[in-house]
Amino acid sequence: MNRAEKAEKAKYETRAKVLKALAHPARLKLVDELAAKEEACVCDLTEVIGSDMSTVSRHLAQLKNAGIVESEKHGQMVFYRLRVKCLTSLFSCIESVVKCQIDDQRRVLS
């Protein structure tokens, strides 16, 4: 595999990594929550999600690893916040896919 092919492979793998980090209901809810609240600690987010704190912590770690959120420790608490502003437009695209599907289903039923 030559240099250009490697670069292309890396491009798709990096994109996939970011998308994979977003591709889970709990993590999408975390992102939504952080978009609304500006920042939040793990304990608060744990209540919102309703899973074990360890689970939420791992979800946040994935988002962080993908570069979607960043964290800062204050005392015993760790605060997370979004690092990216463009997520709204991203989700509006996702929604347009969803909407398109719903329209299709309606067409099939009628």
Add this chain to the structure above:
Amino acid sequence: MNRAEKAEKAKYETRAKVLKALAHPARLKLVDELAAKEEACVCDLTEVIGSDMSTVSRHLAQLKNAGIVESEKHGQMVFYRLRVKCLTSLFSCIESVVKCQIDDQRRVLS
């Protein structure tokens, strides 16, 4: 769980489904290819991806199931094409996440 909570749950699950369909290097490459070519058959896409045709067929099925592509059969061949136009803006958001990370790494190294 009440009606509103169910709706919220469904919202995140639906979004996650679309994102999950995109969250794979091969499927991202397929999307890129279809964006460039307007439409293509499975056999051509198989060459591009370089996996077994059955694998590529399954990847395409996932994209279709998520509402990202649609397909049409002509003779023995099945042609796939994108159903959504907004993917460019979606990827530019993903890229901004990636770029942000790269900048961070550079900062750490220097």
Add this chain to the structure above:
DNA sequence: TGCGTATTTGCATCTTTGGCCAATTATACG
């Protein structure tokens, strides 16, 4: 009808994820 090509589907296998519980680390507070 029978052959060849394009595509999908049925296993079998291997890897990755998600989740909880328990243990560990880090920090605040008495």
Add this chain to the structure above:
DNA sequence: CGTATAATTGGCCAAAGATGCAAATACGCA
């Protein structure tokens, strides 16, 4: 210091995902 709270990490298991090979389908064509 000892204890309590916040968060992360390790271990484990069940569920989901990826992939190739082989078999089944679906067409086109002679």
